[in-house]
Amino acid sequence: MMRSGWSNYETKFVDEERVERYNRQYDEGSYDDHVWRLERPVLLDVLRSERARRGCLRVLDFACGTGRILRGLEGVADELTGVDISAEMAKHAAEASPEALIRTGCVLTENLLAGPYDAVTVFRFLLNAPEEVRVPVLRKIRQHMEPGALLILNNHGHCPSLRSIAVRVPKSRPERPNELRHRDIIELLHASGFRVESRRGFSAFPPVLHRNLPAAALRRADAVACRPPLQRITGGLMVEQLYMARAVR
Template sequence: MTRSGWNGYETRFADEKRVESYARQYDEGSYDDHVWRLERPVLLDVLRRERVRRGRLRVLDFACGTGRILRALEEVADELTGVDISDEMTKRAAEASPQALIRTGCVLTEDLLAGPYEAATVFRFLLNAPEEVRLPVLRKIREHLEPGGLLVLNNHGHSPSLRSIAVRVPKSRPERPNELRHRDVVELLHASGFRVEARRGFSAFPPVLHRNLPAAALRRADAVACRTPLRKMTGGLMVEQLYMARAVG
């Protein structure tokens, strides 16, 4: 598969202004920054425990973008590799995480995933990638993980959630954003050689509500809903889902 087989992702983010616009999504106080602040400590806790269990942690951050996840992983990883198909994205990632090995290209046609790794992170890939690419990419990542290696992956457009309703209004919307159900993600992971061990939900309220209602109140409610024991009742309805899966076979 050529790079163009990724629905133009590498050309969509070839423009520096577009990459800058993407990076601004995570400016302090933004909706995406809010979700990341809830998600980040869970991610790091999971990986810290994995490092203690194994004694070391070599981590692959696939679809690393501008390096947001890489910067966080520096706290827990002994070795870091970031891979993305966009040249402009990986330039930013190299600046964000100088200690990481950064590689640019298509993992389905180029030998980019050196490995082996004890863990891999995959954020904002499933919904952004063409459907036909998802399974082969996850299988490629699985091939480069140690036996029993850990995959942490997110779905940032979970259905059902309040986002599912929001993206259907108004009906005049020219193109509805992608969504994935829990069972879709589980099937993808199983088919690519992973067993789901756990999942966590984040953000009960979609971006449109944060823009049109008192955001501070919604964010406080989100923080409460993510705590035990409430999260056990509300997690499956959250907009953002974080999966912890183990390589099998």
């Protein structure tokens, strides 16, 4: 679908108040901050290994938002580029990560992706994007990656997980939040020119439980469940899934 934006994202984040509200999701002590603290060390370890293997690491953070991932990658990547369709979000990303090159616009209609890149991160995009743009966007990204380059993306609404049950309970909810299954991700990546190498799961308990039960206890349990020995058992049932894939030669 060749249009300037998708869903309501481009028009949703057009003012400071909405962007600040988005940023507050990651305030210290929030659920999203908790998940990011579990996820970030794994992301950095993977990228450090990739840099050691290649000798240099040029990274694109697609749908960079206000720069959360970009900030986390400073000191790991030799070159950083962020792309986002929202000008207001991109402005915050440029302020948060002055070392990064920030580009704004729609990759399906504008020539925004330079590259080639050794690694690309894609966080909180697939679940939020309409189904019809997912493969075209991933294919566009693939065109600007080195053969065998690393793609790291997440699914923050994995099904099955406890989130799957939680989102079905409230009868007053006007519409059920998006979900993606493991097989959905595999099919999307395969259709876009990628081969999945591995995945990791994070957060056994959805936000609603963190709001209504002792959060400290849940977070300690999460930290244990995310460790490699238990990951083989618990990983596939976690709310958040992190995928490592390679651009097919």
